[in-house]
Amino acid sequence: MAKATLEQWRMFKAVVECGGFAGASAAVHKSQSTVHHAVQKLEAALQIKLLEVKGRKAFLTDSGKLILRRAEFLIQEASNIESVATSLSKGIENTLKIAVDEALPQAVLYQALVKTSELYPLLKIDLIENVPTSTNELLNNAVVDLAISSIPTFGISCDKLCDIEFIAVAHKEHVLHQHSEQLSFRDLKSHRQIIVRDLITHTRYNEDCSSTERLDLDMYWTVSHLRDAIDMVSQNLGFAWLPITHISYLIDNRTLKTLNLAQGATRALRLYLTCDDTDRLGPAAQEFKEQLKLIINKT
Template sequence: MLKSTLEQWRMFKAVVDAGGFNQAASLVHKSQSSIHHAVHKLEHALGVKLFDNNGRNVKLSSQGELMYRRASFLLSEAQKLEAVASSLQSGTESLLRIAVDSIFPAALLYKVLNKVSSDFPLLRIELEETVLSGANSLLDSGDVDISISPFIYSAGFSEDLCEVEFIAVAHCTHPLHALGRPLTLEDLKSHRQIVVRDSSVERKVDAGWLGAEQRWTVSHIRTSVDIISQGLGFAWLPTLMIQKHLEEGTLLPLPFDNNVGLRKALLYLTFHDGDGLGPAARAFIGELRYQTMQCTTEPSLGSDFLPSLPPT
């Protein structure tokens, strides 16, 4: 027979997370005395001292630190269990929320969404376009059910999905193309680089070469493409997104040696817990995997997915 309850562990975790019994009372909407009673009863039942006496400050004991980690896991699993039950009870979900990094090929995404909508005509889909850690940040906060992200999601499930090829480009009239020789990264330092801002609330990730003395930072990769197309800088851009510009010759790859101008970013399919996903979410994942595999036999959505690029 269990000596403790989930509610007691929830009270204990609330005290730690809030930094005290008074603060925990506001967090869980309980009286301070009821929280004191729950934690004291938990300590008595287990024979473990969870907090050290430290005046008015709440400080975990060494045993309490271990129990806190275990309690956090226990409560998280309990929430997942209830989510699974809710999914089973409701059947097909009415809303699917997806965060997709803006470098993921749009045409492929629309094809997947169209198939899912055809199979689930009453399904509403909310799509969040993100940059860098933004997709997983939304997943972490519970604002989306599934994300396509350039970062592994450590708190849940992550699966390699595809690689997206980037190429360093500038407008055909840009001074870098007038040098008439292979470029080095040193050549780029005196020219304006266009970079895209991390869309997560923390905005904690920078990616790519950032050595230019002058940078313009924008919020969406399509803005970067537009700026580059006006001859106002250079950037590494997804090959798929600028294919038409490359074919027309308005944008040209920067002439580096040794493929310095080519880069690849791996994208991951991520979500919290597969058991908690409904039929529509599972259908989206299955169709996404299928369509991605159809694009190329290699895990890449770059040159293998496209017509041959014109010579640089």
């Protein structure tokens, strides 16, 4: 059986933080004699001296310093237990599972997660970077609570989130930049294109760019992740349409240059926020949805 109570540990910590019994009394809303008695009982139970009082100030002994570190952990764990119990009693989910298309700017995602975590600090976050075609399966099998995807899903909750602009780029030393005139899609046919799997299918092209022009390329490499495509283009292994939000710094430092295309230099990818049933989402998931929309509307 424990020799000390959690309340005694809290009073001991308050004395240390406030520098004396008078300050601790006000902090914990107890009389000074009650705080003093609690610390004395604590020292008697542990059979060690925790504090030395000099005038109106209380100082930790060497033993007190060691004990305080353990006590702070104990108090924090007790607080965590209480928070978990409160969350469970209110129906707050323990984990928020989100499938995220890589085209969504990371800064937007991270801000929404931070804002949500400020309200629900014990919430666990499970992020899955998925290819668009797996979104329905992830939602239907309850692998994730929410999905941010480029595929609109009908029959469940599906809201437009944002449009991501893609731009045609290549390394600054790529031979395509040596053309004196504007490039056509015919000029691209003899050069390697880097394609992120599924993204080419779901981007909306400019009206003046026909499907024949964009699909009839002789050379291409297909990768699963956007970051791989960015890395390959940065190493002059090919050209690609990449989201401006992800490569602006590479354009600014002149690693990449925009291709001088006569038509179709930009493309747009629409992202949707989907879930199986909005009414069944927990409060943390609802908060994340709202924060995500607010942040996107501000950008």
